[in-house]
Amino acid sequence: MPFDILCLGEAMVEFNQTGGADSDQYLRGYGGDTSNCAIAAARQGAASAYCTLVGQDVFGDLLLDLWQREQVDTSTVGRRSDTPTAVYFVTHGETGHTFTYYRKGSAASHMAPADLPGETLEQAKLLHVSGITLAVSESLRDTAMTAMARMRKAGKTVSFDTNLRLKLWPLETARDAIHAALKQSDIALPSLEDATALTGLSDPFAILDHYRGMGIPLVVLKCGSEGVIVANSDGRWRLPGHRVPTVDATGAGDCFDGAFLAELVRGASPLDAVAYANAAAALTTIGYGAVAPIPRRAAVDAFFQSVGRKAPEPI
Numbered sequence: 001m002p003f004d005i006l007c008l009g010e011a012m013v014e015f016n017q018t019g020g021a022d023s024d025q026y027l028r029g030y031g032g033d034t035s036n037c038a039i040a041a042a043r044q045g046a047a048s049a050y051c052t053l054v055g056q057d058v059f060g061d062l063l064l065d066l067w068q069r070e071q072v073d074t075s076t077v078g079r080r081s082d083t084p085t086a087v088y089f090v091t092h093g094e095t096g097h098t099f100t101y102y103r104k105g106s107a108a109s110h111m112a113p114a115d116l117p118g119e120t121l122e123q124a125k126l127l128h129v130s131g132i133t134l135a136v137s138e139s140l141r142d143t144a145m146t147a148m149a150r151m152r153k154a155g156k157t158v159s160f161d162t163n164l165r166l167k168l169w170p171l172e173t174a175r176d177a178i179h180a181a182l183k184q185s186d187i188a189l190p191s192l193e194d195a196t197a198l199t200g201l202s203d204p205f206a207i208l209d210h211y212r213g214m215g216i217p218l219v220v221l222k223c224g225s226e227g228v229i230v231a232n233s234d235g236r237w238r239l240p241g242h243r244v245p246t247v248d249a250t251g252a253g254d255c256f257d258g259a260f261l262a263e264l265v266r267g268a269s270p271l272d273a274v275a276y277a278n279a280a281a282a283l284t285t286i287g288y289g290a291v292a293p294i295p296r297r298a299a300v301d302a303f304f305q306s307v308g309r310k311a312p313e314p315i
């Protein structure tokens with residue numbers, strides 16, 4: 001099946017603590033930032049696909065069922081019988097959520113450039129990769145860098161979310177690898193928190209200048225509930241966040257990415273795509289889990305009907 005957006009990385013089965021910090025209840029769900037992005041894009045109506053390896057196990061079956069239900073193309077998902085599918089837990093405390101991973105040696109961590117699809121890769125309009133994709137293992141990092149180089153050579157768009165996870169690698173290693181990947185990207189989708197850690201800069205405008213100075217044409221700085229700041233060669237814009245009753249922000253940035261990319265491939269301008277994704281990301285925080293609460297287009301449209309659609313303003 002042809003697809004427009006191809007996301008590359010590792011997916012996991014998620015166990016998310018519900019009912020507060022002392023609760024012993026965990027809701028089974030799904031995660032993996034780039035998989036979340038592919039699903040968010042599909043829920044907005046985009047033709048998206050996921051590229052990864054999963055184990056020949058129950059959790060691998062669950063993920064394949066999930067992508068099938070979500071209409072995410074799985075023709076570029078491979079399976080390995082010798083290594084498991086990763087899982088992770090999300091616990092909630094006063095300072096937000098904490099991830100505990102069981103992913104070392106997982107199927108996706110063994111992915112190598114030879115596992116990339118042939119010409120179907122370049123048939124996509126856009127490739128999306130993240131800092132987590134790079135952090136999982138050296139071979140997955142090589143795979144991602146190879147895929148990015150191939151897409152750029154074919155004149156296609158590469159999108160990159162920094163998604164810095166210091167549980168997966170030290171900051172210095174992360175900085176070098178993430179900045180090398182950003183230099184191969186057309187769209188950067190960092191969070192303010194990641195960008196501050198990676199650049200040592202706390203002023204959002206200095207961060208935008210830093211990333212634009214690396215030659216990235218479009219930088220979308222996600223500032224959580226504070227909204228988004230955007231920069232390209234035409235200027236800079238700011239869009240405040242929507243106020244919603246948040247219970248779990250897991251995967252909100254990934255939902256933003258998927259909704260934003262879905263709008264772009266549909267032909268929306270970057271600023272319209274930002275306005276849409278800002279609302280989708282807010283809506284995904286009002287339920288538990290990285291995937292279940294991702295809204296569909298009808299829910300985003302209904303939200304705009306009730307609160308009005310804010311457009312980014314030049315700054």
Ligand SMILES: O=C(O)C(=O)C[C@H](O)[C@H](O)CO
Nearest residue numbers: 031032033132250251254290
């Ligand atoms: O942290 C990771 O590696 C994940 O991909 C798990 C979550 O789904 C992701 O962090 C949410 O952004």
